[in-house]
Structure formats: structure tokens, C-alpha cells
Amino acid sequence: MHTSYLIKFYYWCMKVLITGSNGFLGQHLTLYLSKQYNVIAISRGENRIAANTSYVYETLDLINEEVVAAVLKKHQPNVIIHNAAMSKPDECNKYKDVCLQQNVSATNYLLKHCLPSTHFIYISTDFVFGENGPHNEDDVKEPLNFYGESKWQAEQLVEKRIGLNTIVRPVFIYGQVLQGMRPSFLHWVKNNLEQEKRIKVVSDQQRTPTFVTDICKGITTIIQQKEKGVFHLAGKDIVSPYAMAITVADVLGLNKNFIENVTSETFPEPVKRAKKSGLKIDKAKTVLQYNPISFAEGVKLSFNL
Numbered sequence: 404m405h406t407s408y409l410i411k412f413y414y415w416c417m418k419v420l421i422t423g424s425n426g427f428l429g430q431h432l433t434l435y436l437s438k439q440y441n442v443i444a445i446s447r448g449e450n451r452i453a454a455n456t457s458y459v460y461e462t463l464d465l466i467n468e469e470v471v472a473a474v475l476k477k478h479q480p481n482v483i484i485h486n487a488a489m490s491k492p493d494e495c496n497k498y499k500d501v502c503l504q505q506n507v508s509a510t511n512y513l514l515k516h517c518l519p520s521t522h523f524i525y526i527s528t529d530f531v532f533g534e535n536g537p538h539n540e541d542d543v544k545e546p547l548n549f550y551g552e553s554k555w556q557a558e559q560l561v562e563k564r565i566g567l568n569t570i571v572r573p574v575f576i577y578g579q580v581l582q583g584m585r586p587s588f589l590h591w592v593k594n595n596l597e598q599e600k601r602i603k604v605v606s607d608q609q610r611t612p613t614f615v616t617d618i619c620k621g622i623t624t625i626i627q628q629k630e631k632g633v634f635h636l637a638g639k640d641i642v643s644p645y646a647m648a649i650t651v652a653d654v655l656g657l658n659k660n661f662i663e664n665v666t667s668e669t670f671p672e673p674v675k676r677a678k679k680s681g682l683k684i685d686k687a688k689t690v691l692q693y694n695p696i697s698f699a700e701g702v703k704l705s706f707n708l
């Protein structure tokens with residue numbers, strides 16, 4: 404039998420359990436990975452993935468330890484991608500106890516009840532860091548808000564597990580908005596400019612936005628190479644939200660005069676966020692041959708251009 408066929412068959416037999424499959428990254432991961440792996444998609448509500456691909460879906464609240472244990476016993480996944488989270492910083496700040504349950508206790512239950520041989524991949528965030536980005540993997544963790552704090556606590560649980568563990572940190576994930584997903588920042592810019600509505604966008608913050616397919620590819624390599632440790636899977640461009648909005652206008656041929664350049668002081672936020680954020684991706688480039696596309700290219704693909 405041909406070797407590449409055997410490798411494909413081997414991957415197809417691998418069970419990959421993805422938590423938070425109804426979310427933005429979760430939907431993309433489920434659709435991407437179910438083309439080559441045996442995927443078990445897990446979320447709290449009804450399945451919201453509209454596309455018809457081959458995977459198993461389970462409704463499950465991760466804060467219920469008994470149910471988590473039962474589902475892991477039933478499926479015995481080779482890989483868990485723990486992507487589910489309370490992911491909005493304002494919500495985490497307002498409901499701290501719920502945030503700890505969803506982001507920390509749920510991670511603990513998955514770690515406690517998975518097989519010792521399971522490859523555990525935890526999706527974290529750039530919010531574990533403070534100011535002065537872009538950051539390297541091992542920079543000092545100084546979360547500026549409760550969301551970042553909860554994700555950092557979960558990372559530390561993952562690091563304590565004996566076994567194959569990987570922590571992946573993306574930044575400001577963007578990409579195609581599929582049916583059932585909430586509109587993204589890019590789509591908000593497009594919709595307003597199309598209606599010739601003025602928008603104010605901040606230029607004194609920096610991010611390294613991640614195109615969603617790049618993370619999916621990076622995670623696939625992590626699974627195939629059985630890589631452990633921490634990886635930053637972000638974009639290669641350092642851009643401000645204002646520069647992102649201008650790129651959207653340029654790519655879509657919309658009038659950028661409707662985009663007003665403002666500073667963060669225009670939008671006082673209840674929760675502190677780093678002005679200079681972003682992640683360095685040198686390690687992923689070397690170890691995973693991670694090669695993300697430019698932001699402008701990502702915007703084109705986000706709008707199917």
C-alpha cells in the first residue's frame with residue numbers, strides 16, 4: 404500500500420475532540436480538521452455549524468465534571484483541542500465566578516479525565532501579557548484584566564499535566580464569517596462604509612491579527628509533529644485597528660474618508676487592554692514552518708475575493 408495513503412488512513416483513525424465548536428475559531432477548526440481527522444465537536448448549545456461535513460457533535464456544558472468525564476470516557480480522543488472559553492473580557496470582568504468556572508475549572512476537568520496518552524492542546528490568548536508587545540512565548544505574564552488572568556491560570560494547569568501538552572496563543576482572530584457566526588470587526592467596517600456611515604477607529608493600539616486558516620494549519624502541524632510547549636500562532640503584520648479598517652476599505656474599494664482616526668481615550672473601556680499588544684511568531688516559523696499570510700491577503704480571503 405502507498406505510504407501517503409497509509410498516513411492519511413492513520414490520521415483518519417485519530418480522534419480529535421474540539422471544545423467550543425460553535426464559536427468562531429471552533430467552527431473553522433471543526434470544518435478544517437474534519438477533512439482529515441475523526442472529529443468530535445463539543446459545545447454548550449445546539450450545533451450551529453451549517454456546513455455539512457463529517458464529524459460527531461455532542462452538546463455538553465464543560466462546567467459539569469461528571470458529564471465531561473463521561474464524554475471523554477465514551478470517545479477516548481487521541482487529541483483534545485480545548486478552545487471553549489468565556490472569551491469576552493468585559494463579560495469575564497462582570498461575572499468573575501462564572502469566568503473562573505468556564506475558563507479554569509472546565510480546563511481542569513478536561514485535564515483530569517482525559518487519557519494520559521492524549522495530546523492536550525489549549526487555546527490561550529495574547530491577553531496573558533501586559534504592555535510592550537509583541538511578546539515572545541516566555542515573556543513575563545502580566546494580564547491586565549480578569550479574562551487574561553483566567554486564561555493564564557488555565558495555562559498553568561495545562562503546564563502541570565504530565566504528558567503531551569501544547570499551548571497555542573493567537574491574537575485577534577479574523578476570517579470568513581460563516582452562517583451562524585457573529586459579524587467580525589472587518590464586517591462591521593464593511594457594513595458601515597457601504598452605508599456611507601462615519602466610523603471612529605483607534606490608531607494608538609497595535610495587534611498582530613491572526614487569519615483563522617493560519618491557526619488551523621499551525622494546529623494541524625502541532626498534531627502531526629506531536630509538538631509540545633508554547634506556540635504563538637499570530638499574523639506577521641503589526642497593525643492598529645485604524646490601519647485594519649483602512650485595509651478593509653482598500654481591499655473592497657470603499658471610501659476610506661468615512662474612517663476617522665481617533666485615540667483610545669475616545670472609547671473609555673470598563674476593562675483594561677494593552678495598547679501595544681501582539682505576539683512574535685519566530686518559534687512557530689522555525690519549528691512548525693508556520694508561514695502566515697499578510698493582513699491584506701487575509702482580508703481578501705475573509706470576503707471571498
Ligand SMILES: NC(=O)c1ccc[n+]([C@@H]2O[C@H](COP(=O)([O-])OP(=O)(O)OC[C@H]3O[C@@H](n4cnc5c(N)ncnc54)[C@H](OP(=O)(O)O)[C@@H]3O)[C@@H](O)[C@H]2O)c1
Nearest residue numbers: 423425426427428446447448464465486487488528575576
Ligand atoms: N477571538 C479572538 O480574537 C481570540 C483571540 C485570542 C484568543 N482567543 C481564544 O480562542 C478561543 C476561541 O475564541 P472564539 O472567539 O472563537 O470564542 P467564541 O466565539 O466566544 O466561542 C466560544 C465557544 O465556547 C463554547 N463554550 C463556552 N463555555 C462553554 C461551556 N461551559 N461548555 C461548553 N462550551 C462552552 C461556546 O459554545 P455555545 O456557543 O454553544 O454556548 C462558544 O461557542 C478561546 O479560547 C479564546 O480565549 C480568541
